[in-house]
Amino acid sequence: MNKGGSRTETVLGVCTLVTLVIAAFIGLNRSSGALSPHFHTLLPGADRYEKSGFETYRAFKQASGLPVGYIAVGDSDGFGGPLKVAVSVDPNGRVVNAIVVEHSETRSWFDRVMQSPLIESLKGKSYNDPFEIGSDVDAITGATYTTRALIQSVKEPSRRIARNELDLPAPDEEPTPILFGYPEIVLVLLLAVGTFGMKYASGKAKKRIRWLLMLSGMAVLGFMVNHPLTLVDINKFLMGYWPDVHYQLYWYLLTFGVLLIFLTTNRNVYCHSVCPFGAAQECLAVLGKAKSFQSKQYHGFFKWLRRSVVWLALLIALIFRNPGISSYEVYSTLFSLSGTNREVLFLTLVLLFSLFVKRPWCRYLCPVPAFEDYLRFVKKTGKKMVLGT
Amino acid sequence: MKSILNKQAFVASFVAVSTAFILVEIVGNILAVIF
Secondary structure, three states: OOHHHHHHHHHHHHHHHHHHHHHHHHHHHOOOOOOHHHHHHHOOOOOEEEEEEOOEEEEEOOOOOOOOEEEEEEEEEOOOOEEEEEEEEOOOOEEEEEEEEEOOOOHHHHHHHHHOOHHHHHOOOEOOOOOOEOOOEOOOOOOHHHHHHHHHHHHHHHHHHHHHOOOOOOOOOOOOOOOOOHHHHHHHHHHHHHHHHHHHOOHHHHHHHHHHHHHHHHHHHHHHOOOOOOHHHHHHHHHOOOOOOOOOHHHHHHHHHHHHHHHHHOOOHHHHHHOHHHHHHHHHHHHHOOEOOOOOOOHHHHHHHHHHHHHHHHHHHHHHOOOOOOOOOOHHHHHHOOOOHHHHHHHHHHHHHHOOEOOHHHHHHOHHHHHHHHHHHHHHHHHHHHHOO | OHHHHHHHHHHHHHHHHHHHHHHHHHHHHHHHHHO
């Protein structure tokens, strides 16, 4: 790159960092949602509320001296970040109502959970019930993280109220073992083979290994687990919304794995041979005999357009302290085979285009390469500063 | 030459339409959070 271009890139790189730090400060200083507007919906029979502990309230009826119910807040880690639920409990320790007061979930997934009978099925549950998916609560296909977080956020405050306010023998939380199942094993294998296998293999073997990795990634990380690396994961990492490792080890392996491999080998193994959406596009490229196309005239413009969109998306997520708010990827629509009309239309456009141009999403729209560019910039600038050249 | 120009226009249209989709999606999400 020429000197003028390099200087512009440095100035814009620094501006990006400054604006993101400012956005993070704005986000941290924004006040979170108040609880009191939800009191009446949570316990319609009560008309006076007294604080009895941290985010815990006793509810009274004017004439009665005894509480008619209790309200407490529970939180847990959803897919996009923290999920906060206000729960009301009657004097017998049964859940009366539950309202999600704060969440950072991707809108379409959150709507799917809220439109399901999950909340209704939690009403009337006793503090003594197991609150277990598959036992006394039904799972919602494709929204496991949100479902689990919602159930945990209702169970925990209801048991806390039973124990602290009602003197009832609520069962203690059993320590949860770290979930290490087939998604985690496959992810580790894909990243390991992508890093070491691809390094030492050559020629046809390398090509075969890459296709094997891509097809396995598409089947497992895509259609079975539906959790490719997305903007939500990167936002969560940047905002410090790091989930409970017991429930979301997969997130740690994916986010930290890809980052560590890049920092140590300087190679983006994920995009090259693991990304399930990249694999889906390559399959279509084979079908349509599509070729790579590099627009010489607009190359710079496309590169900066993608970076600007990612910068805007990050800025919004930081200001709203909501990792899912600016997520725009089409992956989950493909891998869950469901989505809004707009999402389906956008996905169709990308997939149709993949028949004519190889990996158009990866080349022009995906946010991951923009982060890769920025990490390279930080590494290069850091090196220059340390070496003083 | 002509086919490259056509492909250039084809790719440019794809990027323009996709960016519009992305921006609409982001604005829609913000509005859903605010209201």
